[in-house]
Amino acid sequence: MPDLLYQVKENIGYITINREANRNSISSEAVTLFLEALETAEKDDNVRVVCVSGAGEKIFCSGADLGGGIGNASGNAGGQENLAFKNYARLITRLAKFPKPTLAKINGHCMAGGTGFMLACDIVIAKDDAKFGTPEVNVGLFPMIIGALIFRNVLRKKAMEMILLGEKLTAKEALDMGMITRAVPRDQFEVEVEKVLKIIASKSPIGMRIGKEAFQGIETMDLETSVNFLSEKLIEVASTQDAMEGITAFFEKRRPEFTGK
Structure with a gap:
């Protein structure tokens, strides 16, 4: 074995x-x-x-x-x-x-x-x-x-x-x-x-990936740099299909169907 x-x-x-x-x-x-x-x-x-x-x-x-x-x-x-x-x-x-x-x-x-x-x-x-x-x-x-x-x-x-x-x-x-x-x-x-x-x-694969990479990236940054970096990452994750699906599902009161895109 x-x-x-x-x-x-x-x-x-x-x-x-x-x-x-x-x-x-x-x-x-x-x-x-x-x-x-x-x-x-x-x-x-x-x-x-x-x-x-x-x-x-x-x-x-x-x-x-x-x-x-x-x-x-x-x-x-x-x-x-x-x-x-x-x-x-x-x-x-x-x-x-x-x-x-x-x-x-x-x-x-x-x-x-x-x-x-x-x-x-x-x-x-x-x-x-x-x-x-x-x-x-x-x-x-x-x-x-x-x-x-x-x-x-x-x-x-x-x-x-x-x-x-x-x-x-x-x-x-x-x-x-x-x-x-x-x-x-x-x-x-x-x-x-x-x-x-x-x-x-059950969560968005791409959302979690971008999030993990973002948090790992700020470990050695100062406050101002990290906040600006994370704002760019927020724009990135918000532009994904999964984010749009999640928000739509929220308003339609149903479970989102994430595809990782």
Whole structure:
């Protein structure tokens, strides 16, 4: 079986880390297949939202495969391992900048490098008994690559406490820190995730794409520049067929039929 699975169902692209026997740790193969799945999902007009999850019901992702995948416990980082680190960094960047909406389905514990996948997604829904954390410090490492995303989602002092202590956090603590968006009881989890995915899939694909690109674009702009930039983006999105259909449907009191144009 491949280390990662990809399938499309009802306008939703499902990416699943398929290494349950290895606690869904990240292998080099999984990274390569993940990048390929994102490329396929972006080009497929039938895909309106991407859901990232892990196989099974216990672990979303435990981080790097220290036994021989992305990380090698020998402590000697060779050329192949350095390439794996760079590919993981490329994947995290690709996911964070993905033009279509993304949702992380945290079906179990999420640790270390798995945190990068989670924080790179737009929405994160987790089981309320899932555990979170960055335990790299416990084995003499440090969450370097995912730090770029941690500090874009979590207040600095809370982030440093998590990083330096290397302790596991509860779903409630992760929610309070801003790492996840919802913590859902196990018996309601699947229904809640599918509900949110279907709501997103019902929206205008082109409207969401322009919106995501616009918000990503203003991250390093000053106020005046960002406001002017967003006004131009508003004109762009308002001129789409989907926007006209949405406004017409609103006045006609019916559900809009978006085509992505």
